[in-house]
Amino acid sequence: MACVTNFDDVTVIATESLSKRFPRVTALDRLSVDVGPGVTGLVGANGAGKSTLIKILLGLSPATEGRAEVLGLDVASKGADIRERVGYMPEHDCLPPDVSATEFVVHMARMSGLPPTAARERTADTLRHVGLYEERYRPIGGYSTGMKQRVKLAQALVHDPQLVFLDEPTNGLDPVGRDEMLGLIRRIHTDFGISVLVTSHLLGELERTCDHVVVVDGGKLLRSSSTTDFTQTTTTLAIEVTDTDDHPDGTRAVREALQARGVDVLDGNSGLPGAGHVLLLTAQGEDTYDVVRDVVADLGLGLVRMEQRRHHISEVFTDGDATNDQQRKEAVGHGS
Amino acid sequence: MAVEHPVTAPSGDQTRIHNIGYRSYDGPRLGRAYATRSLYSQSLRGAYGLGRSVKSKVLPMLLFVVMCVPAAIMVAVAVATKADELPVDYTRYAIIMQAVISLYVASQAPQSVSRDLRFKTVPLYFSRPIETADYVRAKFAALASALFVLTAAPLLVLYIGALLAKLDFADQTKGFAQGLVSVALLSLLFAGLGLVIASVTPRRGFGIAAVIAVLTISYGAVSTLQAIADAQNSTGSIPWIGLFSPVTLIDGVQSAFLGSTSAFPGGIGPSNGEGVVYVLVVLGLIAASYGLLMRRYRRVGL
Numbered sequence: 001m002a003c004v005t006n007f008d009d010v011t012v013i014a015t016e017s018l019s020k021r022f023p024r025v026t027a028l029d030r031l032s033v034d035v036g037p038g039v040t041g042l043v044g045a046n047g048a049g050k051s052t053l054i055k056i057l058l059g060l061s062p063a064t065e066g067r068a069e070v071l072g073l074d075v076a077s078k079g080a081d082i083r084e085r086v087g088y089m090p091e092h093d094c095l096p097p098d099v100s101a102t103e104f105v106v107h108m109a110r111m112s113g114l115p116p117t118a119a120r121e122r123t124a125d126t127l128r129h130v131g132l133y134e135e136r137y138r139p140i141g142g143y144s145t146g147m148k149q150r151v152k153l154a155q156a157l158v159h160d161p162q163l164v165f166l167d168e169p170t171n172g173l174d175p176v177g178r179d180e181m182l183g184l185i186r187r188i189h190t191d192f193g194i195s196v197l198v199t200s201h202l203l204g205e206l207e208r209t210c211d212h213v214v215v216v217d218g219g220k221l222l223r224s225s226s227t228t229d230f231t232q233t234t235t236t237l238a239i240e241v242t243d244t245d246d247h248p249d250g251t252r253a254v255r256e257a258l259q260a261r262g263v264d265v266l267d268g269n270s271g272l273p274g275a276g277h278v279l280l281l282t283a284q285g286e287d288t289y290d291v292v293r294d295v296v297a298d299l300g301l302g303l304v305r306m307e308q309r310r311h312h313i314s315e316v317f318t319d320g321d322a323t324n325d326q327q328r329k330e331a332v333g334h335g336s
Numbered sequence: 337m338a339v340e341h342p343v344t345a346p347s348g349d350q351t352r353i354h355n356i357g358y359r360s361y362d363g364p365r366l367g368r369a370y371a372t373r374s375l376y377s378q379s380l381r382g383a384y385g386l387g388r389s390v391k392s393k394v395l396p397m398l399l400f401v402v403m404c405v406p407a408a409i410m411v412a413v414a415v416a417t418k419a420d421e422l423p424v425d426y427t428r429y430a431i432i433m434q435a436v437i438s439l440y441v442a443s444q445a446p447q448s449v450s451r452d453l454r455f456k457t458v459p460l461y462f463s464r465p466i467e468t469a470d471y472v473r474a475k476f477a478a479l480a481s482a483l484f485v486l487t488a489a490p491l492l493v494l495y496i497g498a499l500l501a502k503l504d505f506a507d508q509t510k511g512f513a514q515g516l517v518s519v520a521l522l523s524l525l526f527a528g529l530g531l532v533i534a535s536v537t538p539r540r541g542f543g544i545a546a547v548i549a550v551l552t553i554s555y556g557a558v559s560t561l562q563a564i565a566d567a568q569n570s571t572g573s574i575p576w577i578g579l580f581s582p583v584t585l586i587d588g589v590q591s592a593f594l595g596s597t598s599a600f601p602g603g604i605g606p607s608n609g610e611g612v613v614y615v616l617v618v619l620g621l622i623a624a625s626y627g628l629l630m631r632r633y634r635r636v637g638l
Binding site: 058060080081083084086087088090092093094095096097098099103107108110111112113114115118122125129139155159160191192193 | 357359366370387389465
């Protein structure tokens with residue numbers, strides 16, 4: 001079950017049958033996963049064990065059994081060394097309202113061991129990188145949710161860590177703020193060279209941001225694979241075609257032609273505009289795109305659109321092993 | 337990708353061209369001990385409202401002034417009247433001003449720890465190199481130091497004034513030293529009690545009320561009981577009653593060992609034997625406060 005994927009020789013996080021049991025709940029159940037550099041999404045419903053995992057990885061909570069390494073350091077014995085090189089952005093609100101972002105982040109930089117001058121310089125830089133400018137001198141209490149999330153992110157990055165844990169960074173943000181935050185997370189890796197472990201209960205938003213996605217449920221590893229694997233094997237394609245004189249119902253013609261060539265076509269999505277004109281099909285890798293193109297061209301129709309539909313977390317769950325189905329459905333409800 | 341610009345430029349942020357790319361940090365990381373010291377100095381400054389809003393400076397600064405003004409007046413009187421000793425002993429000063437000290441603890445202990453709990457900043461500390469013990473030690477030491485500054489400053493005023501008035505140097509120095517030992521003990525005791533009480537609740541208001549209740553009301557109750565005991569001529573019980581409030585504890589310790597006259601009714605302080613009990617109780621309370629704080633914060637995770 002442990003699908004260990006190394007896409008680089010370097011491993012940033014490695015766990016080996018990591019378990020955490022509380023008197024009444026098992027938060028993590030023999031979790032074995034390797035995470036390489038880049039942006040990694042950790043997906044699971046609330047209570048799936050994401051926060052517990054982060055706590056153990058920061059060396060703050062001992063595992064019941066199994067072991068884990070972060071940046072090659074053992075979490076049980078090297079907690080302080082790990083915390084010096086890692087940043088953490090909590091899910092909940094954690095900012096005092098009566099100090100300015102600058103003062104707060106400078107203080108947090110010093111708490112990470114940066115000398116006073118460096119702390120101030122890094123704070124100015126980091127706040128600018130996360131998109132806080134003049135407002136950084138005002139007390140945090142007056143900030144919007146989006147700005148507070150940026151301050152939280154800044155305090156996690158201010159000491160230039162090698163890895164950051166971001167716990168639900170898009171929580172409470174509106175769609176625009178969400179997109180900006182996701183863009184920022186992407187930049188943390190591409191521009192800053194810092195690896196990221198980001199948790200979410202929404203697979204959809206992580207897909208766009210992450211190189212690699214780890215899905216946990218009930219403390220167990222459900223799936224761990226690179227995002228390209230996801231899209232290559234399970235992407236749903238939506239296509240829409242024009243009608244011509246030869247084919248008054250172009251959509252039906254394409255469906256029949258595709259079925260004749262052995263491509264599964266699902267019912268059109270009746271909830272969307274243009275219902276009945278949209279065909280959904282499961283893309284089995286690159287070939288499917290070619291088949292669609294050829295079919296449409298042969299029929300002499302115009303291809304209005306061909307787009308990837310974000311697939312639901314449910315598909316991951318149906319791929320996984322078949323226990324606890326009901327519980328998973330609940331998690332699925334959160335899918336985008 | 338990270339452009340290597342070690343942070344050498346001393347200042348001149350304004351003159352630098354902005355929109356440079358991300359710069360990685362290659363400078364020193366000073367680790368746990370440095371972080372603990374930083375937390376200590378930040379908390380100590382915070383206890384006087386430094387680095388915080390103007391509003392939060394008002395009360396601690398005001399109390400500081402209120403503590404020092406009577407000392408200055410006493411000195412002025414002593415110099416003007418050419419008295420051969422100061423109007424009050426160094427050790428008595430803090431006992432006389434105990435209400436001000438209690439108010440200071442009540443206002444600053446909650447701001448030191450309740451804020452971190454209330455705004456859930458604590459997890460940010462523990463996601464950094466410092467450990468629970470470092471956090472507790474830094475906060476404890478910071479509040480104790482702040483209290484020491486508050487209580488020792490007026491003694492310093494008295495001492496300098498006494499020397500200006502050309503009072504006996506040896507006498508004054510001895511009294512000043514005894515006063516410093518006494519307020520040091522007082523600072524540790526009050527800081528410990530204040531922090532333990534404040535760390536129980538994330539609500540600042542509750543913290544303030546609870547600290548005042550423990551420090552001031554207990555003093556009032558103990559003093560009343562002692563007065564009743566004195567009126568009923570059961571003077572033997574007076575020192576034992578004094579064990580039940582922080583202020584009378586300090587009073588007892590210093591009247592037994594630091595040459596102070598007791599503020600107890602009838603001026604009957606504890607004997608040397610009873611004084612040992614006082615010292616043990618004070619040290620025990622300080623240790624217990626530290627232990628309770630450690631326990632309190634061990635449970636505060638992320």
